[in-house]
Amino acid sequence: MNIFERLQHIDRRIMYALLVVAIAAPLIWRINLPVVVTPAVRGVYDTFDKMPADKIALIVVYWGAGTVAETGPETAAMMRQLFMQNKKFALLPFDPQGSKFATDSAKALAKEYGKKYGIDWVHWGYQPISNLVPLLQSFPGNIKGTFRTDAYGTPMDKIPMMRNVNTLRDIGVVADITSSGELDTWIAYVQATYRDAKGRYRVPMVYGPTAIIAPEGFNALDAGQIQGMLMGMKGAAEYEKLLSAEGFATRAAGALSTSHLLIVVLIILGNIGYVMSRRRGEG
C-alpha cells in the first residue's frame, strides 16, 4: 500500500485519537481563537436590548441533557443579558431535564447579579410538549388562567413580577431555545396569529437552536419571523463576546475551531489520496 492509498484508509481509531487531542489541548492550555460576531447573533442581543423594561421576556426551554453543551450556554447567555440590563423573564420549559438545568443556571446567575425569584425572574412550570398547541392557543389571551401557578405552586397573582403580566401584550420578547424543530409552531400560533393594526408581528422572537437544526432557522430569519438566532455553541460564544462575559462557550470555542480544522485537513488528505490514486490508475 503506497502513501496515497494509506491516506484513504487511515485507521478510524487514529482519527478519533487525533480528535481527542485537538479538542483537549485548547481546553487544557486555554488556546482561544478569535470569535467574530455574526449579524444573526447581534440580532438576539439587540432584540433583548430594545425590549421595554415594563415587559417581560419569555424564555422557552425545550432541550435536555443530550444537548446541554449547546443549548445550556445559549440559555445562560440570554438570562445573563436580561439580568445585566435589569429586565425580567419567565422560564417556560417543555423538557423536565431542561427545566432543571435552566433553573439551576438562573439561580446561579441571580446570585451573581443580586436578583430575586418572583421579582426578577419566574418559572412558569414544566409543560408536556404534547400540550404545546393548546397552550399556544390559550396563554396569549390569558396567561394567569392558563398557568394558574408557578413551578412551586405559588398562584400567579401572588408573584410580584406577574401582577401586571396578563396577556401576550405584556411579553416583550419570546426566545425559543430548543433541540427540536417546533419553531414553526410558535410562528404559526403566536407570531402569525397575533398582529398589530399594520399586520406586523406583535412580539419579537429570537431563536436558540442546536447547530444541527440551525439551517431551518435561516428561512424564518430571512423572512423576519425571528429577529435573531444563535447557532449552537458557536452562537453562544459570539453572544458571550457581546456580553463581555466569558462562559463555557467561549472556553470551548478554541476546541471547536481546532476540531473543525482537523476534519478539514483529514478531508483534504483523503481527497489528495483519492485523486492521486486515480491519476496513477490505482483507484
Add this chain to the structure above:
Amino acid sequence: MFDWLSDSHVTTTVTMWIGALGTLAIYSILYKENPAYRLAEHIFIGAAAGYGIFITWSETLKPAWWDQITKGNWYWVFALIAGAMFYFIYSKRYVWISRIIFGTLMGLIAGGAFKAFVGVNVDRISASFKPIAGKGLNAVEIANNLLFIVVLLAVMAYFFFSFEHKTPLRRAPAQLGRWCLMFAFGAMFGFTVMARMSLLIGRIYFLLHDWLHIAR
C-alpha cells in the same frame, strides 16, 4: 447504611465518578466492542426507560389528570375512556371504536397542520419577493437580493419535472439549481459536524474540568 449519601460533597463526588466512568465506557465503543460499553449501554437504556415512565407520571399524568380527579373534577375520567379507545385497535370485533378516536385525532392534527402551514409559509413566500431596484437600496443589498432571486428560481427550475431538461435553456437553470442545492447540503452538513463536535467538547470538558480538574 446510606447516610454517607446525604453528604452533598460525597454525593457530588460519587455522581461525578459515575458520570466520568459512564462517559468513558460509552466512548470505548470507538476502539472496539467491549463488555464495559455493553454494560453502560444497558444501564443507560434501563435508566432512560425508567426515567421516562416516572416523568410521564410525576410531571404529566399525576398533576394534569390524577390530581384533578382526586380534587373532585370527576369529568377527567373521560380522558381515560378516550385514551383507552386507542387500544381497541387490537380487537378485530371492536376495532371501530379505535377508529372514532383516531379519526378525531387525525382531524384535529390536519386542521392544526393546515393552520401552521399557512401561518408559516405565506409570510415566507411574500418575503421572497425582494426588490432589486428602488430608493434606499445600496449596491450590496441589490446584489444580495439578486443572488437570492437567481438561487430561488434556479432551485425551482431543478424541481420542475413537467419538461425533460434537454435544451440548454431548460438544462442550465436546473444545473445551477443543483449546484445551489449541493452548497446548501454542504452547509447543512457543516452545521451537523459542528453540532456533533460541540457535544463531544461538552463531554471532554466535563472529564478534563469537572472530573480531572486539569482544564482551566
